[in-house]
Amino acid sequence: MDLNYSEEENAFRAEVRAFMETSVPSDLAAKVRGGKRLSKADHESWHAILSRQGWLAPAWPVEYGGTDWDPVQRYIFEEEYVRAGAPRIVPFAVTMLAPVLIKFGTEEQKQRYLPRILDGSDWWCQGYSEPGSGSDLASLRTRAVRDGDEYIVTGQKTWTTLGHHANMIFCLVRTKQDGKPQEGISFLLIDMATPGIEVRPIITIDGEHEVNEVFFDDVRVPVANRVGEENKGWTYAKYLLGHERTGIAGIAFATQALSNLKSVARRQMKGGRPLIEDPLFASRIAMTEIELDALRTTSMRAIVAARDGNSPGIEASMLKVKGTLIRQEISNLARKALGPMAMPYVTEALDPGSNVEAVGPEGANAVSSQYFNLRKMSIYGGSNEIQRNLIAKSLGL
Amino acid sequence: MDFEHTEERKLLAEMVRRYIADNYDLNGRHTAAALPEGFSRERWQAFAELGLIGALFPESAGGYGGAGADIAVLFEELGRGLVVEPFLAALLAGTVLAETRSDCPQLAGLIAEETILALAHEEADSRYDLARVTTEAKHNPDGSGWVISGAKSVVLAGDSADWLIVSARISGEVTQEAGIGLFLIPANADGLSIRGYPTVDGMHAAEIALEAVTVDADALLAGEGSGYAMLERAIGAGLLALSAEALGAMDVSADLTVEYFKTRSQFGKTIGSFQALQHRLADVLIEISQTRSSLINAASRFGSDDRQEREWALSAVKVCAGRNGQMVAEEVIQMHGGIGMTWDYAVGHYAKRLVMIDHMLGDADHHLLRVANLSKGGE
Numbered sequence: 001m002d003l004n005y006s007e008e009e010n011a012f013r014a015e016v017r018a019f020m021e022t023s024v025p026s027d028l029a030a031k032v033r034g035g036k037r038l039s040k041a042d043h044e045s046w047h048a049i050l051s052r053q054g055w056l057a058p059a060w061p062v063e064y065g066g067t068d069w070d071p072v073q074r075y076i077f078e079e080e081y082v083r084a085g086a087p088r089i090v091p092f093a094v095t096m097l098a099p100v101l102i103k104f105g106t107e108e109q110k111q112r113y114l115p116r117i118l119d120g121s122d123w124w125c126q127g128y129s130e131p132g133s134g135s136d137l138a139s140l141r142t143r144a145v146r147d148g149d150e151y152i153v154t155g156q157k158t159w160t161t162l163g164h165h166a167n168m169i170f171c172l173v174r175t176k177q178d179g180k181p182q183e184g185i186s187f188l189l190i191d192m193a194t195p196g197i198e199v200r201p202i203i204t205i206d207g208e209h210e211v212n213e214v215f216f217d218d219v220r221v222p223v224a225n226r227v228g229e230e231n232k233g234w235t236y237a238k239y240l241l242g243h244e245r246t247g248i249a250g251i252a253f254a255t256q257a258l259s260n261l262k263s264v265a266r267r268q269m270k271g272g273r274p275l276i277e278d279p280l281f282a283s284r285i286a287m288t289e290i291e292l293d294a295l296r297t298t299s300m301r302a303i304v305a306a307r308d309g310n311s312p313g314i315e316a317s318m319l320k321v322k323g324t325l326i327r328q329e330i331s332n333l334a335r336k337a338l339g340p341m342a343m344p345y346v347t348e349a350l351d352p353g354s355n356v357e358a359v360g361p362e363g364a365n366a367v368s369s370q371y372f373n374l375r376k377m378s379i380y381g382g383s384n385e386i387q388r389n390l391i392a393k394s395l396g397l
Numbered sequence: 398m399d400f401e402h403t404e405e406r407k408l409l410a411e412m413v414r415r416y417i418a419d420n421y422d423l424n425g426r427h428t429a430a431a432l433p434e435g436f437s438r439e440r441w442q443a444f445a446e447l448g449l450i451g452a453l454f455p456e457s458a459g460g461y462g463g464a465g466a467d468i469a470v471l472f473e474e475l476g477r478g479l480v481v482e483p484f485l486a487a488l489l490a491g492t493v494l495a496e497t498r499s500d501c502p503q504l505a506g507l508i509a510e511e512t513i514l515a516l517a518h519e520e521a522d523s524r525y526d527l528a529r530v531t532t533e534a535k536h537n538p539d540g541s542g543w544v545i546s547g548a549k550s551v552v553l554a555g556d557s558a559d560w561l562i563v564s565a566r567i568s569g570e571v572t573q574e575a576g577i578g579l580f581l582i583p584a585n586a587d588g589l590s591i592r593g594y595p596t597v598d599g600m601h602a603a604e605i606a607l608e609a610v611t612v613d614a615d616a617l618l619a620g621e622g623s624g625y626a627m628l629e630r631a632i633g634a635g636l637l638a639l640s641a642e643a644l645g646a647m648d649v650s651a652d653l654t655v656e657y658f659k660t661r662s663q664f665g666k667t668i669g670s671f672q673a674l675q676h677r678l679a680d681v682l683i684e685i686s687q688t689r690s691s692l693i694n695a696a697s698r699f700g701s702d703d704r705q706e707r708e709w710a711l712s713a714v715k716v717c718a719g720r721n722g723q724m725v726a727e728e729v730i731q732m733h734g735g736i737g738m739t740w741d742y743a744v745g746h747y748a749k750r751l752v753m754i755d756h757m758l759g760d761a762d763h764h765l766l767r768v769a770n771l772s773k774g775g776e
């Protein structure tokens with residue numbers, strides 16, 4: 001057993017760190033650290049920086065523009081870019097769709113779409129959930145009816161994250177009405193400029209526009225845009241859900257958030273002393289730190305197993321549940337740390353260019369809205385209840 | 398023992414509940430919250446006409462209530478309705494006036510809804526510590542009154558108030574209880590600057606700076622010897638009110654969840670049929686019941702002259718409201734799934750209010766320590 005990184009891994013980390021130090025734009029890092037709104041252009045310019053370096057999609061095979069990094073290196077890479085204050089790589093194209101295309105797509109689909117992801121021509125969103133189909137995704141009803149060499153798609157998707165930025169959506173649609181629901185689903189790539197598509201915002205409790213409803217009214221999609229076989233979409237969808245598991249626990253993000261929390265707790269005063277010296281509050285931070293330290297190793301155990309060719313089993317569900325709970329707890333403590341100053345919420349001040357000033361110490365303005373926003377983590381990506389069901393099911397009780 | 402409210406209080410509660418049900422839906426709340434002052438003057442007037450402001454104060458001060466149970470009954474309904482009008486500010490500031498200057502026109506104006514009052518006490522670094530006051534009051538060198546300088550933070554309704562009650566240190570060290578005075582100051586006084594803003598739960602507050610604000614001698618409501626005790630009484634009323642408000646919000650949150658459990662289906666069953674969720678909702682109901690009992694304890698000890706008994710109960714209920722409020726908020730969002738995260742659905746707004754109540758007048762950690770100190774006889 002050896003908990004330490006190898007010499008090569010440390011050298012790799014140094015290389016990545018050096019790159020990040022010179023490449024993450026300081027205004028972007030300031031926005032991320034200050035909890036400001038990120039524009040589409042912010043994400044795109046960061047993706048472009050990584051893409052020029054060949055690092056936008058490390059997990060892809062080299063022939064498609066990926067790297068030959070193993071899962072441990074990919075984890076180190078994530079830790080380093082988060083540490084440098086960069087935003088997360090938008091996952092829908094790079095970590096969700098691309099692996100499906102690479103495994104199940106036609107050569108033509110790969111040649112067309114993968115380069116467009118790397119050069120930023122396409123922004124993809126994920127069209128899985130529907131109003132009636134959340135946890136029970138296989139019950140989805142958006143219909144695709146074959147008409148010559150086209151499908152006619154009618155129905156509705158919802159909770160589509162950043163769909164308002166996207167020009168492309170990958171969708172699960174129903175192509176067969178009878179039989180088992182899982183056996184009548186196909187996987188379609190749809191250009192959002194096609195007539196009949198309408199995107200409407202859903203405003204979340206923090207007042208922000210992050211998710212959308214997407215309506216399809218007789219939308220014509222070329223059959224050539226189907227990935228894999230008709231009615232086999234569920235297999236691809238499951239592959240997608242299970243593919244990128246190394247990042248599922250969000251360890252790098254939690255580590256960064258915990259370090260921010262500590263600096264807030266050092267600055268905030270309680271009873272004339274820094275809050276971090278308050279035994280009650282300090283012990284809450286310590287408990288989270290203990291949990292994170294253990295989960296980091298749980299995560300590394302899964303990552304190393306993946307490196308050695310073993311596919312993760314129920315550990316992925318464990319990482320999802322515990323990882324999201326820890327991130328939520330850190331945001332909870334960040335909110336508490338600010339005391340009454342967690343209350344003011346001047347939304348104009350979240351816009352980087354705004355001349356409206358926030359109230360309270362640095363970062364205070366977004367701290368409560370982020371806490372509420374992060375409630376989503378235990379709901380999406382297979383809710384934590386669904387993960388617990390999976391863990392329990394694996395026991396064969 | 399009898400846990401029924403009196404007929405009068407039941408009538409009051411029913412009347413408020415009916416008024417809110419008929420006139421105060423979520424959209425109405427959003428509209429009111431988006432007004433420049435963060436609430437609707439029209440609604441405030443309607444509430445006053447129903448006698449709701451008068452219910453907060455005793456007869457000796459021109460009201461007809463003021464007992465712990467009056468405050469609890471009313472604020473529970475306000476919590477159920479997610480009401481944004483400045484009741485809490487009225488209670489905090491009005492309690493000070495009721496005990497120090499019960500016949501003043503500002504208090505009569507408050508009860509008649511013509512005057513908005515706010516208590517400006519908290520400071521950027523005071524973090525719930527009642528005695529930590531750095532704003533200073535000095536005798537005016539010309540002998541005519543006081544000169545006050547300092548800054549106040551997160552003053553509820555501070556941006557709509559006509560009059561402020563400001564705590565300021567007349568003497569003593571920064572954390573000393575003795576030496577704190579309470580001053581009644583018009584919001585348009587020279588040297589006062591007020592920056593209002595919304596809070597994350599849709600309410601309003603303000604940062605207030607005082608730069609050598611001069612006031613007459615009679616602006617002093619409670620002086621060096623009595624200011625702190627007066628402050629404690631006012632904040633105590635606020636603790637009771639906020640806890641009751643939280644209870645009302647918890648109740649509605651649970652009701653909404655029960656309703657949703659019966660209507661939302663996944664996997665061919667209503668989600669309420671999943672035992673994992675049933676147990677979690679059961680835990681929510683247990684904690685709500687605990688909060689209700691703690692509130693009954695606090696409301697009945699609110700009038701006690703035994704400071705230790707009274708303050709213990711007030712801090713205890715705020716611990717329950719804060720801790721259980723957060724638990725309920727998180728659980729009801731989770732049990733709704735995505736819909737719980739949306740602006741257009743009520744449960745998220747209840748959740749935000751519940752969590753923010755923990756940030757007001759001392760969070761659960763603060764009051765837990767206070768209970769511990771009071772229990773060992775230390776405070």
Ligand SMILES: Cc1cc2nc3c(=O)[nH]c(=O)nc-3n(C[C@H](O)[C@H](O)[C@H](O)COP(=O)(O)OP(=O)(O)OC[C@H]3O[C@@H](n4cnc5c(N)ncnc54)[C@H](O)[C@@H]3O)c2cc1C
Nearest residue numbers: 126128129134135159161376383385671731732733734735
């Ligand atoms: C902010 C946000 C962003 C999202 N982004 C996307 C996106 O980009 N693309 C996309 O396709 N989807 C997205 N989603 C949707 C997300 O995947 C769903 O919200 C999730 O699958 C849960 O479905 P639901 O909201 O319909 O809740 P429901 O499935 O209705 O669940 C309600 C509650 O019941 C529980 N529950 C359900 N079944 C069981 C069971 N068998 N046992 C015990 N408990 C159960 C759930 O855990 C939850 O607590 C997003 C959601 C959110 C909130």
